[in-house]
Amino acid sequence: xxxxxxxxxxxxxxxxxxxxxxxxxxxxxxxxxxxxxxxxxxxxxxxxxxxxxxxxxxxxxxxxxxxxxxxxxxxxxxxxxxxxxxxxxxxxxxxxxxxxxxxxxxxxxxxxxxxxxxxxxxxxxxxxxxxxxxxxxxxxxxxxxxxxx
Amino acid sequence: xxxxxxxxxxxxxxxxxxxxxxxxxxxxxxxxxxxxxxxxxxxxxxxxxxxxxxxxxxxxxxxxxxxxxxxxxxxxxxxxxxxxxxxxxxxxxxxxxxxxxxxxxxxxxxxxxxxxxxxxxxxxxxxxxxxxxxxxxxxxxxxxxxxxxxxxxxxxxxxxxxxxxxxxxxxxxxxxxxxxxxxxxxxxxxxxxxxxxxxxxxxxxxxxxxxxxxxxxxxxxxxxxxxxxxxxxxxxxxxxxxxxxxxxxxxxxxxxxxxxxxxxxxxxxxxxxxxxxxxxxxxxxxxxxxxxxxxxxxxxxxxxxxxxxxxxxxxxxxxxxxxxxxxxxxxxxxxxxxxxxxxxxxxxxxxxxxxxxxxxxxxxxxxxxxxxxxxxxxxxxxxxxxxxxxxxxxxxxxxxxxxxxxxxxx
Numbered sequence: 189x190x191x192x193x194x195x196x197x198x199x200x201x202x203x204x205x206x207x208x209x210x211x212x213x214x215x216x217x218x219x220x221x222x223x224x225x226x227x228x229x230x231x232x233x234x235x236x237x238x239x240x241x242x243x244x245x246x247x248x249x250x251x252x253x254x255x256x257x258x259x260x261x262x263x264x265x266x267x268x269x270x271x272x273x274x275x276x277x278x279x280x281x282x283x284x285x286x287x288x289x290x291x292x293x294x295x296x297x298x299x300x301x302x303x304x305x306x307x308x309x310x311x312x313x314x315x316x317x318x319x320x321x322x323x324x325x326x327x328x329x330x331x332x333x334x335x336x337x
Numbered sequence: 338x339x340x341x342x343x344x345x346x347x348x349x350x351x352x353x354x355x356x357x358x359x360x361x362x363x364x365x366x367x368x369x370x371x372x373x374x375x376x377x378x379x380x381x382x383x384x385x386x387x388x389x390x391x392x393x394x395x396x397x398x399x400x401x402x403x404x405x406x407x408x409x410x411x412x413x414x415x416x417x418x419x420x421x422x423x424x425x426x427x428x429x430x431x432x433x434x435x436x437x438x439x440x441x442x443x444x445x446x447x448x449x450x451x452x453x454x455x456x457x458x459x460x461x462x463x464x465x466x467x468x469x470x471x472x473x474x475x476x477x478x479x480x481x482x483x484x485x486x487x488x489x490x491x492x493x494x495x496x497x498x499x500x501x502x503x504x505x506x507x508x509x510x511x512x513x514x515x516x517x518x519x520x521x522x523x524x525x526x527x528x529x530x531x532x533x534x535x536x537x538x539x540x541x542x543x544x545x546x547x548x549x550x551x552x553x554x555x556x557x558x559x560x561x562x563x564x565x566x567x568x569x570x571x572x573x574x575x576x577x578x579x580x581x582x583x584x585x586x587x588x589x590x591x592x593x594x595x596x597x598x599x600x601x602x603x604x605x606x607x608x609x610x611x612x613x614x615x616x617x618x619x620x621x622x623x624x625x626x627x628x629x630x631x632x633x634x635x636x637x638x639x640x641x642x643x644x645x646x647x648x649x650x651x652x653x654x655x656x657x658x659x660x661x662x663x664x665x666x667x668x669x670x671x672x673x674x675x676x677x678x679x680x681x682x683x684x685x686x687x688x689x690x691x692x693x694x695x696x697x698x699x700x701x702x703x704x705x706x707x708x709x710x711x712x713x714x715x716x717x718x719x720x721x722x723x724x725x726x727x728x729x730x731x732x733x734x735x736x737x738x739x740x741x742x743x744x745x746x747x
Contacts, residue, residue, distance in 0.1 A: 258621055258625050259624065261347070262376055289702075289706055295704070297703025303655045
């Protein structure tokens with residue numbers, strides 16, 4: 189499967205990946221027009237800073253054995269057998285947030301505004317040229333690579 | 338090979354999916370007493386008319402057809418012959434198996450209170466059938482009484498409030514959801530429920546129910562002397578593993594079906610998963626047990642280690658809470674308690690000798706999944722030299738260079 193591989197040494201914390209992610213999920217917006225002040229502006233990836241270790245990019249791994257899928261009681265989260273990506277069907281989700289509790293890396297989160305859905309990386313599977321965050325990274329700290337399961 | 342699964346909830350369906358994904362040629366038969374597959378965590382959405390029966394399913398409509406699974410619904414298992422390797426059903430079928438998974442779940446319990454068990458308008462809130470019976474009661478009832486303010490009781494209460502009933506919740510302890518919350522976080526929910534019309538009677542218990550001439554419980558008497566009128570009564574006083582049909586089979590039990598780390602019972606080729614094992618009565622663990630039991634039935638050697646059960650999330654009226662571990666320690670446990678709050682958030686961390694014992698995160702619960710890992714793996718955080726409320730997975734950041742998967746650096 190394809191996974192976003194992280195080289196954290198290269199990350200300089202510019203947060204372009206955050207903006208690209210928000211824009212990718214705001215209909216009709218691009219990097220320059222995205223409304224960062226919208227209550228729906230939510231990024232699916234994070235960069236934490238540590239005084240010793242530097243920047244630590246935290247991106248959904250679409251895990252081989254995804255704890256979020258195993259915790260989902262509505263069938264909203266499923267691992268696609270072909271792409272290997274964990275996809276989320278908002279119409280099925282009942283917002284119980286057991287997936288938030290179960291993600292060992294703290295990637296998943298409830299939406300800020302309504303608390304009725306989960307904000308989760310979809311690998312930009314609807315876009316032909318792959319994840320928007322990867323395209324936006326000026327340092328090539330994140331790259332899509334094929335990994336064997 | 339033919340695998341028979343008893344039960345079609347989290348553990349049973351997860352096992353069936355796993356089997357069909359790994360070895361599609363394996364014959365799988367699922368036997369369930371229910372009419373259709375549904376997620377019991379969404380019963381309140383059905384009762385509150387937010388979703389229909391189809392909307393509370395957690396599998397695709399054509400799941401059984403496309404995966405080639407034999408689905409025996411409305412079928413109750415009444416016995417087991419471990420010599421002949423057959424399962425007997427209520428309609429006298431003998432279904433043979435090579436391997437058997439018991440995922441029959443748990444059933445609710447009506448306390449032996451005078452008048453309560455006899456009342457015809459008393460319901461549990463466990464299966465779709467319970468919710469359907471309650472649904473028709475809600476068409477005419479005005480006053481609903483919920484006995485027990487745990488998560489199930491609160492789910493039932495919120496659904497009946499949606500339906501316009503006057504709901505009274507009676508609870509023995511001094512707070513709602515006392516297994517998951519502390520006083521402060523419980524109060525936040527109680528207040529929201531009250532604002533929406535619910536009434537709570539805490540520190541009290543039902544001593545008797547007056548039954549009318551047609552057998553319906555109409556008046557509930559409490560230990561305090563209070564009297565509560567009821568048109569419909571929901572009992573949410575806990576559940577017990579359901580395995581009556583294995584009597585005489587030789588399978589070891591102790592209030593639950595006993596299994597080893599491979600989820601096999603003491604009888605070869607018979608496995609158990611989910612609530613019936615009493616290991617951890619929560620959906621994610623049942624799913625994982627179903628998966629691991631399935632892989633082991635197919636010949637793998639997987640071990641189930643995730644026995645940590647004290648965890649839950651709560652979401653009522655848009656107020657979300659994560660609760661893990663020991664959140665109300667006794668003074669003699671000598672725990673340190675840290676609290677951080679603002680207008681929208683309440684966070685509590687219970688520490689002992691540098692190891693997190695429990696947390697409550699109420700409000701913004703985004704990104705809090707790492708806490709469960711820290712608690713269940715008893716990770717010492719004292720070396721982090723950091724404010725506990727600033728912790729995140731980043732403090733344990735590590736990656737597998739080959740696969741790019743994250744690991745914990747501890």
